[in-house]
Amino acid sequence: KRGTLITLHINKDSDEFLDSFRLRSIITKYSNYIPFPIFLKDLDKKEKEEKINEGDPLWLKDKKDIKKEDYKQFYNNISLNFDDPLKTIHYNAEGVINYKALLYLPTNQPMDLFNSDRKNKIKLYVQKVFITDECNEIIPNWLRFIPGVIDSQDxxxxxxxxxxxxxxxxxxxxxxxxxxxxxxxxxxxxKENNKYLSFWKNFGAVIKEGLYELNEYHEKILSLVRFENSLDSTFISLNDYEKKMIKNQKEIYYFANTDKEHIKNSPQLEVFLDKKIPVLFMTDAVDEFWLQNVKYKKFDFKSITKGKVDLSKFGDEKKGKNKDKNKKLNSNINDLINVLKNELKDKISDVILSERLTKSPVLLLADESGMDINMEKLMKMHNQKTPTSKKILEINSDHPMIIKISENLKKINHKKAANLLLDQANILDGNTLSNPSEYIENLTELFIN
Structure with missing residues (x-):
C-alpha cells in the first residue's frame, strides 16, 4: 500500500488518549472538517473502523445548496442553544483579509448572558482546522450572544x-x-420592525454596552436602540423621538429606573405628560453608564430626575409667568420652605418650589453636580461604598396638602411635618422608609391637628 504508517507510543501517565471517547472528542473538535477522512478502530473490542470527521464544513458550501434544517442543526451544535436561529449571517469576505463567516442571531436569551465570566461563542478555524473557541479579540464583548464560525486563510x-x-x-x-x-x-x-423589537428586548441591554466602550460604532448603535416612551408607551428609536419633540425642545429627556412600573407612575413625569413632552424610559442598568458620554446628533441627553429642568418655554408662557409670580407672593409657602430647610438641613441640600409637579405634593431630585438618583441606587445594589447624597426637595405649592400645612404652621410640630413630607417624597421615589412607624405616627398627628 502507498502512504506512510505512523505509530505513536503513549506514556503510561497519558493512557487517557487510548480511550475511544477521548480520541473521538479531540478529532471532532480540531480536525472535523479537514478534507481527509479519519477512521477510528478499537482493536481490543474488534469493532469495525468508523469514520469520525465530517470533512465538508457547512460554511464552505454555497448558500443556495444549504437547507434551513442544516443551518439550524449547525446552530444548535455550536451554540448549545435549543431554540431556532432568528437570523443567519453567512458570507465570504475577500480583499486585504480573506475569511468566511457563518454567524447566527439567537431567538431566545441564553441563561448566562449577563454572567461576568461569559465568553463569546465564536469558533476560529484556519483552513478548516480548529484553532480556538477562546479568542476574545475576534468579536466585541457586547456581541457575545452571537455564536458562529470564522475560517481564515490569512x-x-x-x-x-x-x-x-x-x-x-x-x-x-x-x-x-x-x-x-x-x-x-x-x-x-x-424591514421587520416587530420581530426586531422582540430581538431588542432580549439583547438590547447587551448591545448598549457598546455605547459605554470607546469605539467607532456609537452612531450605528444609536440608530438601533429602542426605548419605551411616555407619550404612548410604545418602543421607539431616537429618530422617532426626534419627530415627537415639541417646538423649542433642545434636549432628549429621559427617566432612568430599573423598576418599570415605578417609572410609569412617578410624579417626575407629571409636567411632561401635562405638556406632552416625550420622555424616554431607560430601564436597563447599563443606561446610566453610557448616557454620560454620548450625544445623539446635536441633542444632549437630560435626566428628568437630576437638577433643574427648565420647561417654562413650553406651553402657555403667560400662564406660567403668572403662576410663578403668585408663588413668590405667597408668604405662607415661603414660611413653609424656610421651616423645611431648617428642620431637614442634615438630610437634604435644598427646598424649592416645583415647576414639574401637577398632582403630587412633593418629590426628590438629585443635585445637578451630584450622582443621579437611579445611579446611586444601582451602586448601592452592587455593594459599592457609595455615600448617600443629599437630595433637593421640591414642593407643589398648588397642592391642597401643602397649602393646608403652610396655613397651619403655628398649630403643628415643624419637625414632624417636615419629616412627614420627606418620607412621602421617599415613598414616591420608590424608597423603603427606615422608620415606617414614625411616618404613621407623624401622619396621624397631622390629621388630628
Whole structure:
C-alpha cells in the first residue's frame, strides 16, 4: 500500500488518549472538517473502523445548496442553544483579509448572558482546522450572544493563543464582522420592525454596552436602540423621538429606573405628560453608564430626575409667568420652605418650589453636580461604598396638602411635618422608609391637628 504508517507510543501517565471517547472528542473538535477522512478502530473490542470527521464544513458550501434544517442543526451544535436561529449571517469576505463567516442571531436569551465570566461563542478555524473557541479579540464583548464560525486563510496554523491577542489579522476580522453584524441589525430593524423589537428586548441591554466602550460604532448603535416612551408607551428609536419633540425642545429627556412600573407612575413625569413632552424610559442598568458620554446628533441627553429642568418655554408662557409670580407672593409657602430647610438641613441640600409637579405634593431630585438618583441606587445594589447624597426637595405649592400645612404652621410640630413630607417624597421615589412607624405616627398627628 502507498502512504506512510505512523505509530505513536503513549506514556503510561497519558493512557487517557487510548480511550475511544477521548480520541473521538479531540478529532471532532480540531480536525472535523479537514478534507481527509479519519477512521477510528478499537482493536481490543474488534469493532469495525468508523469514520469520525465530517470533512465538508457547512460554511464552505454555497448558500443556495444549504437547507434551513442544516443551518439550524449547525446552530444548535455550536451554540448549545435549543431554540431556532432568528437570523443567519453567512458570507465570504475577500480583499486585504480573506475569511468566511457563518454567524447566527439567537431567538431566545441564553441563561448566562449577563454572567461576568461569559465568553463569546465564536469558533476560529484556519483552513478548516480548529484553532480556538477562546479568542476574545475576534468579536466585541457586547456581541457575545452571537455564536458562529470564522475560517481564515490569512492566519498561521501554528499560531498561539498569546499571539492571537495582538494579531493584526484578528483585529481586521473583528472590524469586518462587527460592521457586517450591525448592518444586518439595521436591515432587520427597517424591514421587520416587530420581530426586531422582540430581538431588542432580549439583547438590547447587551448591545448598549457598546455605547459605554470607546469605539467607532456609537452612531450605528444609536440608530438601533429602542426605548419605551411616555407619550404612548410604545418602543421607539431616537429618530422617532426626534419627530415627537415639541417646538423649542433642545434636549432628549429621559427617566432612568430599573423598576418599570415605578417609572410609569412617578410624579417626575407629571409636567411632561401635562405638556406632552416625550420622555424616554431607560430601564436597563447599563443606561446610566453610557448616557454620560454620548450625544445623539446635536441633542444632549437630560435626566428628568437630576437638577433643574427648565420647561417654562413650553406651553402657555403667560400662564406660567403668572403662576410663578403668585408663588413668590405667597408668604405662607415661603414660611413653609424656610421651616423645611431648617428642620431637614442634615438630610437634604435644598427646598424649592416645583415647576414639574401637577398632582403630587412633593418629590426628590438629585443635585445637578451630584450622582443621579437611579445611579446611586444601582451602586448601592452592587455593594459599592457609595455615600448617600443629599437630595433637593421640591414642593407643589398648588397642592391642597401643602397649602393646608403652610396655613397651619403655628398649630403643628415643624419637625414632624417636615419629616412627614420627606418620607412621602421617599415613598414616591420608590424608597423603603427606615422608620415606617414614625411616618404613621407623624401622619396621624397631622390629621388630628
Amino acid at each position: 492566519i498561521s496554523l501554528n499560531i498561539s493563543r498569546e499571539m492571537l491577542q495582538n494579531n493584526p489579522v484578528i483585529t481586521k476580522i473583528k472590524k469586518g464582522i462587527t460592521t457586517k453584524i450591525l448592518n444586518e441589525f439595521t436591515t432587520f430593524a427597517n
